[in-house]
Every structure is written in structure tokens, then in C-alpha cells.
Amino acid sequence: MDPAAGASSIAPAPSGPGPDGADAIRVLVADDHALFRRGLEMVLQQEGDIDVVGEAANGAEAISRAEELLPDVILMDVRMPKITGIEACLSIKEIVPSSKIVMLTISDEESDLFEAVRAGANGYLLKDVPGEEIAAGIRAVHTGQSLISPSMASKLLAEFALISRRDAEAPNPHAPKLTVREIEVLRLVARGMANREIGTVLFISENTVKNHVRNILEKLQLHTRMEAAMYAVRQNIIDPRQA
Numbered sequence: 001m002d003p004a005a006g007a008s009s010i011a012p013a014p015s016g017p018g019p020d021g022a023d024a025i026r027v028l029v030a031d032d033h034a035l036f037r038r039g040l041e042m043v044l045q046q047e048g049d050i051d052v053v054g055e056a057a058n059g060a061e062a063i064s065r066a067e068e069l070l071p072d073v074i075l076m077d078v079r080m081p082k083i084t085g086i087e088a089c090l091s092i093k094e095i096v097p098s099s100k101i102v103m104l105t106i107s108d109e110e111s112d113l114f115e116a117v118r119a120g121a122n123g124y125l126l127k128d129v130p131g132e133e134i135a136a137g138i139r140a141v142h143t144g145q146s147l148i149s150p151s152m153a154s155k156l157l158a159e160f161a162l163i164s165r166r167d168a169e170a171p172n173p174h175a176p177k178l179t180v181r182e183i184e185v186l187r188l189v190a191r192g193m194a195n196r197e198i199g200t201v202l203f204i205s206e207n208t209v210k211n212h213v214r215n216i217l218e219k220l221q222l223h224t225r226m227e228a229a230m231y232a233v234r235q236n237i238i239d240p241r242q243a
Contacts, residue, residue: 024051025142028071030062030088031055031104032080036127040075043131050138059083066092071099073138078105078112086112089119093223100141104134113148117230120223123147144210145194146225178219185212186237190229 027050031037034057041052054069056062060082066074074092076085083091089101102123103116116124122141125134125148137147178186181202188198195209202209213225222228231237 024049025138026051026053026069026072027138028053028062028065028069028074028099029055030057030059030065030074030076030080030085032057032077040131040134044135044138047135050135057081059085059088062088063091063095066096066099070096072142074099074101075104075134075138076101078103078107078116086115086119086121089116089121093120102137102141102147117224117226122224122226140194144213144225146192146229148226178216182212182216182219183237185209186216186228186232189213189216189225190232190237192229 027044029037029040029044029052031040037055037057041055044050044052053071054065056065058081062074062076062080062085063083076088078085080088085103085105089103092099092101100122101120102125103112103121104125104127105112106127108126113124123137123146125137129137141147184202185198188201193201195206195213199206199209213228216228217223217225220228220231222231
């Protein structure tokens with residue numbers, strides 16, 4: 001798709017109720033290709049529970065629009081002019097920590113994936129995924145799940161397994177201590193399970209799982225479930241070959 005110059009903004013609209021009566025998920029689209037933004041907006045506006053409230057054509061504009069609109073979810077390209085999507089992700093996480101960010105990109109390079117995760121991105125999707133999968137991903141991230149294209153997930157785990165082998169030293173004795181139950185939850189989080197699935201496996205409620213995940217992130221001083229999965233690989237809590 002050819003990039004189109006210039007950026008235009010969608011006037012903020014109040015979120016309407018979704019099909020179940022809940023408020024629609026407010027989404028900001030940040031991409032330097034105007035035609036891609038338009039196409040994505042058309043696809044998402046057909047979803048009754050998703051409301052595209054704004055757009056941005058570069059990283060700097062994404063930051064200002066995020067601060068102005070306070071979206072629930074931001075779909076952001078990795079490579080944009082002025083400020084990259086990854087740099088914008090870092091800034092937005094500081095300014096609007098409640099916003100979940102999904103990198104939506106053509107880049108399948110490991111370096112972009114790793115930098116996005118380190119910047120606090122909640123998901124990483126390639127642009128070749130169908131529109132309905134993007135909508136499903138928005139809903140998943142909005143509920144606190146992490147999201148990553150399967151082809152990129154294998155690269156992520158393989159890279160951190162390599163780092164783990166390189167760092168073959170003993171675990172830090174001053175590392176935060178997780179309870180037996182928290183380690184069980186962390187293992188399942190690292191396998192990509194949602195809270196409800198974890199609750200079913202461990203015979204505990206979904207709310208209890210949420211509390212465990214929150215405690216794990218706080219103890220480890222992490223921000224996302226993906227970062228927790230990486231920690232599990234580095235500390236040999238999970239074998240990535242079995243994930």
C-alpha cells in the first residue's frame with residue numbers, strides 16, 4: 001500500500017454501548033499510511049463494541065493524540081516518521097499508562113519485536129492478519145491479555161532462551177520471591193493462557209488469577225504479561241521448547 005502524505009484527525013466521538021451494553025473500546029490508530037488507516041478504520045467501525053476515536057500519522061502525533069483522547073487501545077506502526085512507534089510507545093506508557101498498545105506492523109524482524117516488548121507494548125501483530133483477528137486482539141488486550149503473532153512468539157521465546165543460556169550464572173539471590181502458586185500461574189501465563197484458562201487448570205476463580213498476576217508483576221517490577229513470560233524463560237521457570 002502506498003503511503004499518503006499528511007495526517008488528518010478523526011473528531012473524537014463519545015463511545016457508544018457495545019452489544020452487551022458495555023462501553024465501546026476506544027481505539028487510536030497510528031500509522032503513516034493514510035490508506036491503511038482508512039481501511040483499518042472501516043473494518044473496525046463495523047464492530048459494535050469498538051470505536052475508532054482518532055488517528056495519527058507519526059509517532060509525535062500519536063503521543064499528543066493519546067494524551068488528548070485517552071484511548072483504551074492504541075494500534076501503532078513500528079516505523080513512522082519524526083518519532084518511531086517504539087519511541088512513542090515508551091512516552092505514551094509514561095503519559096497515559098492506562099492505554100494498551102499493540103504494535104501493528106509489516107516488520108517481522110526480531111530486533112523490532114524485542115524493542116517493542118522492552119518499551120512496554122502489550123501486543124505485536126503483523127499487518128497480514130485478517131481484520132477480524134485485529135478486532136479480537138483489541139478485545140483481548142483490553143481485558144489485560146498479551147497478544148503476539150504466532151510466528152513472532154517462537155522468535156521471542158527462542159531469543160530469550162539463548163539469552164538465558166548465555167547468562168548461565170546462578171539466579172540472583174536477591175530476586176523477588178514468588179510463592180508456589182504464583183510460580184504455577186507464571187508458568188501458565190508464559191504459555192499464553194488467558195486468566196479464565198489458568199483458573200480452569202488450577203481450579204481457582206478468574207479474579208484470583210487476576211490478583212496473582214497483579215502480585216507477580218508488582219513483585220518482579222514488570223509491566224506486561226509478555227515481560228513476565230520472558231522472566232520465566234530467563235529464570236528457567238519454563239522451558240520455551242515446551243511452551
